[in-house]
Amino acid sequence: MMNNGVVVVMVPFVAQGHLNQLLHLSRLLSSYNLPIQIVGSTTHNRQAKLRVHGWNRTTNANIHFHEFTTPEFESPLPNPNASTKFPSHLIPSFKASINLREPFTNLLAELSPKTRRVIVVHDILMSSVVQDVVLFENVEAYAFHSASAFTTFSYVWEEKGRPKLDDVESYMQLTNIPILQDLVPLDFLEFIMSHIDCKSFNSGNIHDTCKVFDGKFIEFLSKEGLSGSNKQWAMGPFNPVSVNKDEEYVSKRHETLKWLDKQGQDSVIYVSFGTTTTLSEEQIREIAIGLEKSGQKFIWVLRYADKGDIFKDEVRRLELPQGFEEQVEGKGLVVREWAPQLEILAHSATGGFMSHCGWNSSMESITMGVPIIAWPMHSDQPRNATLITDVLKIGVMVRDWESMSELVTSSSVENSIRKLMDYEEGNEIRNRARKLGEDVRKSMEEGGVTHMEIESFVAHITR
Template structure:
């Protein structure tokens, strides 16, 4: 059964339904499904639309909540066959171009979505469509229905603001503390291939109706940039909703111990803040050379670590074998007791929430960034593509809860073991790293409090729900 967030939620009418349409990349799926979980706690019926493959993938990996939510309904549709090449670990850029065919195939959800929406709209007073900005062509029929509303966008306000700031010619801002990190934003070349830019533009052109922008962020640390986005002339009169964190802020410690992941049992034996967690998300594919440099850097740092060593997702994770990554003979034996190599999907929230975890080497995808911020863990930032460098700038320049991994191979260069070693030592074994950890812990505490009664996020969600159930 769903645990209602408020006693009065049970009295709300169910003549408002929410239809959630995530983009099919893992990070996007995760965010919007978690948002559906949050809204279901207000006794709102939630309908999640996706491909059969990607809904299955998302439900397999979703973490931190019970799947038996009686008012969350998954609608799964087959899409045309697509040929997706395997990840290319030797590519000069880190964008997962091999996933573009599966991204394009998701556009075929438009027909099934339109039929589903037409049916739902006949049985309810209002339909609220929350869609990823990369699903614009799928939801474009929303404008034809008189009782449908479309609320869209999921990202940090800082990142969104940085794109708009650049589009407007980088105007000077009165607030020096906000202007400085924006002005320090490095210029990145070839982080997104032209083919994907064309895919993005095809969806942006379908923004015919948008009543508000949802951000998976929290006013505790991103409020200043939410305010900028709300100003007339930046986003016009479009409402900005900071409803994050979407991810759970606490971990169920009463789980079946026989189902507990081995990484957590290993962490139980380590000292507080002594372990750096190393993982680069679902779209990163490292070359054998880079993997060896990372292994050497971890070993030479002398710090304890958990390293999730897995290749990028294939277009369909359920078909065929993935790449088997080999480490130099003897590495795992040499680091036994000091390091743990994990080759499958790991329970990231649990690892970040563990008291033994004192640092996180990450690609700075927004899911990972938000989870790390929520759990109060500082980051060794090693972004790869898309919005990740901007997220890294937020962490290192605005929040000051992280350090960059050198120049992180921004031109396709291999990051050497010595750079990796130095970064880990700064984060895990220096006064500078300790100060980052203190700041991260404080921000994390405030973010977790924000979802409690009368917290800033809880009030924001209340206001959003009141807006979508209104009777005018």
């Protein structure tokens, strides 16, 4: 398909999960011969390219990065003992992203006269950066929402005062979610509010989710006219649905994958809490004890949360109980670096994922048919966890959200692992997760619901 004089400009938010999703979407759209221009700071573009996995970004000639220098900002180190797990240390880097407004607008001024139409796909949290799209007649903006449609609709529903819905089942599921004010600090709420006035210039909404499991809530969003438009495209999963197996890629396989090759099917729990959470020493000790007592084989990614600039200053090391790694040798693997999560989840030996339920991790796990032990920390994560455990029934909670400010004990960790890996209930959950994964992967095939959503969006922007 020809690009028909259309260029797509991606403007991702600067947190890792958001960067990753729009880089994956760039890959999908570039396959339609659409030239993709990605706008970001030099640091965050480098971060996104370093961490992308599941495909080789160097083979995508249609993707071009515009790397702009932004002013220095003070970014404190993550505090593992903070009373809440929201990454407040990243807020300075979030706020610094407004400095991309001028270079972004200059790029539009350069592209607009040379192109029939410029399509701007921007993270909803970058709305202030792209607000000057209204100055150009041939520029259209589409808002990207980085969570499930269930979670995104829950924000709209909450803003309207949590009204009763005709769909009683959905209403009851939504009433289980915690209120937003309990999930993020006031200064981040203010940051969100600075970006919500985008209804005047958005032409539609893009979601990294799939109608196979989120279709009902996409319909709800269409009725609500989110961001001033009822046009909604559920084009997920953005992440690859199969792992790259070319010879060069396989020769450089990560140590975790080689270790998984030696394990039995569905025998390993993968443990990772994403890029924004740092655990306290006390909590790390409880997880370590719980993993050991469960008797389950595991891969545990144990890292500090990202700093505002991941390339600046030395990475600190989180300490395990003395002798732990020696005690679990052969049964468990502790990884202190970036791990190829998509490939780990795709491996036949991986039977469960203890996760913070960030939407990247959730979609990757759903895609690969891996059930989730849900341990949400902040932001959209508790709502994504509700979708996973209550709506889709492909996971179990470590414990109720109401108790999440308390220490999660080793017995809670052990019991949640045993519930998923040892009991009949876990087998039923695993079978549902496996079936859902198959259905989601099929949705990407020609004629599948996601494939048609992508085709619909491409047809719309190239009309």
